[in-house]
Amino acid sequence: MMGALVLRNIRRCLFTCPSLAVLVLLLLHGLLGCTSVKSVQDPSLACAVPAAQENSSRLSFFLNFARSEVPPLNLKINAVEIFDGDLWVPVSFDTREIDTKKIGRQQVWLGSIELYPANYEKVRLTFSPEATIVSQGQESKMILEELETEIPFPGTFNLQSETSDSIFLSWDVESSFNGRNLGPLAITLTTSGLSPITANQIYVACPDINTIYVVREDKKWVNNSFFVAGRPTYVVVDSVRQRIYVLCQEDGDIKIFDLLTNSLADIISLPMTFRPIFMSVSADLNNAYIIDDLGLLSVVDLHAGNVIARKRIGQRPIYVAYLPEIKTVAVSSSMDSRIYLLDEQDLEIRDQIVVNGSPAGIFRKDGFLYVAEEQSNSIMVYDFNLRTKVKSVFVGYAPHRITGLDNNIYVANSGSGSVSLLKTLSNRVSREIPLGNEVYEIVASEKEQVVYIGKNDNEDCGGSVSVLDNTSNRVIAEIELGARPLGIAVAGNGSL
Numbered sequence: 001m002m003g004a005l006v007l008r009n010i011r012r013c014l015f016t017c018p019s020l021a022v023l024v025l026l027l028l029h030g031l032l033g034c035t036s037v038k039s040v041q042d043p044s045l046a047c048a049v050p051a052a053q054e055n056s057s058r059l060s061f062f063l064n065f066a067r068s069e070v071p072p073l074n075l076k077i078n079a080v081e082i083f084d085g086d087l088w089v090p091v092s093f094d095t096r097e098i099d100t101k102k103i104g105r106q107q108v109w110l111g112s113i114e115l116y117p118a119n120y121e122k123v124r125l126t127f128s129p130e131a132t133i134v135s136q137g138q139e140s141k142m143i144l145e146e147l148e149t150e151i152p153f154p155g156t157f158n159l160q161s162e163t164s165d166s167i168f169l170s171w172d173v174e175s176s177f178n179g180r181n182l183g184p185l186a187i188t189l190t191t192s193g194l195s196p197i198t199a200n201q202i203y204v205a206c207p208d209i210n211t212i213y214v215v216r217e218d219k220k221w222v223n224n225s226f227f228v229a230g231r232p233t234y235v236v237v238d239s240v241r242q243r244i245y246v247l248c249q250e251d252g253d254i255k256i257f258d259l260l261t262n263s264l265a266d267i268i269s270l271p272m273t274f275r276p277i278f279m280s281v282s283a284d285l286n287n288a289y290i291i292d293d294l295g296l297l298s299v300v301d302l303h304a305g306n307v308i309a310r311k312r313i314g315q316r317p318i319y320v321a322y323l324p325e326i327k328t329v330a331v332s333s334s335m336d337s338r339i340y341l342l343d344e345q346d347l348e349i350r351d352q353i354v355v356n357g358s359p360a361g362i363f364r365k366d367g368f369l370y371v372a373e374e375q376s377n378s379i380m381v382y383d384f385n386l387r388t389k390v391k392s393v394f395v396g397y398a399p400h401r402i403t404g405l406d407n408n409i410y411v412a413n414s415g416s417g418s419v420s421l422l423k424t425l426s427n428r429v430s431r432e433i434p435l436g437n438e439v440y441e442i443v444a445s446e447k448e449q450v451v452y453i454g455k456n457d458n459e460d461c462g463g464s465v466s467v468l469d470n471t472s473n474r475v476i477a478e479i480e481l482g483a484r485p486l487g488i489a490v491a492g493n494g495s496l
Contacts, residue, residue, distance in 0.1 A: 057164065059165055061109070208461060213225045253269050289322060291331075297311055320332075330364075356378065416434075435475070
């Protein structure tokens with residue numbers, strides 16, 4: 001009760017003293033998130049994020065354009081707020097520039113906030129008076145007749161405890177014009193909605209905020225989100241059984257969600273000493289292969305919910321891949337610079353491959369094994385038929401993950417913030433694609449013929465997913481999340 005009263009006083013101060021906005025936001029963030037931070041060892045999660053307040057929930061705000069073609073406008077949103085029936089609660093005071101020509105058909109992330117469960121009535125956007133429009137190649141000033149726009153919920157929005165919902169604002173730009181000026185803005189509001197079609201979606205785990213974002217593959221837009229407790233890291237989608245398996249690092253378990261409702265269906269508890277750091281699955285999605293921070297590899301029966309084998313493999317294993325063509329489990333052991341090839345059931349070592357430096361991601365295609373050698377900034381190409389190393393190919397700095405589509409091999413370089421493109425016919429780098437920030441996980445979608453690359457911004461603990469076209473090898477979309485993504489799963493792919 002005392003916390004709620006303090007929060008209400010802070011809201012009232014912000015409402016009456018806008019000049020103190022920055023200071024109040026910092027204090028508000030501290031109260032909502034407490035003063036503790038989560039400390040993690042994984043370098044891809046090395047950002048200190050305030051711990052969530054118990055029973056609080058998260059709202060993420062996104063802006064879409066109602067029509068695919070919009071006039072070339074440039075304007076700024078200075079604030080996003082939500083009304084709780086008494087006061088306006090600030091979501092963000094970070095200025096978001098809306099350049100419709102640059103954004104195109106993409107979605108704009110406006111901000112996110114942790115809130116206590118309550119009924120909320122409407123959202124308010126505050127715009128800067130500075131706005132321009134381009135007509136016949138000439139840029140001219142444009143007048144906004146209203147600098148504040150209130151968008152009501154279609155009925156009162158009841159925020160439940162321990163949820164992570166998304167609010168979508170759809171702006172019909174064409175219908176917002178009043179002559180040459182922007183009159184009352186035609187913006188409608190919807191909340192997270194479930195789709196009966198699950199095959200055309202990707203799932204992105206954001207461990208810092210205990211959230212899984214659901215993205216429509218056709219539009220490359222966030223379509224939904226849901227709460228997952230315990231720092232969700234890696235996700236596997238079982239489209240046949242209509243389930244999502246989520247590895248949770250902090251809780252040390254696998255949470256199983258229904259694919260249609262995104263509701264928790266079951267939990268597979270792992271041993272108490274088991275702090276999982278990576279998960280892969282078998283081709284039939286019956287078994288999960290999990291590495292823990294003790295250096296042990298475990299096989300978990302996803303249907304029975306029990307550990308069926310557990311062994312120490314090498315020194316500090318950090319990555320595991322299931323190779324369906326040969327029914328073998330491959331493990332990257334970073335300390336002894338080896339790839340161990342194991343029996344899929346009892347984890348007995350069948351063979352081992354010596355690599356240069358510290359191995360990370362593994363990818364197999366057309367009889368070749370591609371291994372990311374992080375310390376030597378190269379990709380090792382290994383011929384399975386000849387049982388020998390073919391070559392090492394220099395790529396970007398600190399290659400981390402590998403995937404492939406058709407004759408293309410894509411390498412995510414975490415240190416240089418880029419993706420290297422190799423051609424399988426020559427096993428040579430044909431292009432280096434700069435992405436900025438830090439890149440970690442990379443997943444291919446065979447249906448859409450695109451590659452999804454998770455990008456982290458450790459300066460503000462933000463992140464996004466870049467979408468790379470397999471034909472042009474250009475970035476065709478940027479999915480903003482406002483949080484750093486880790487595991488990415490494509491429905492129908494059946495793998496990470």
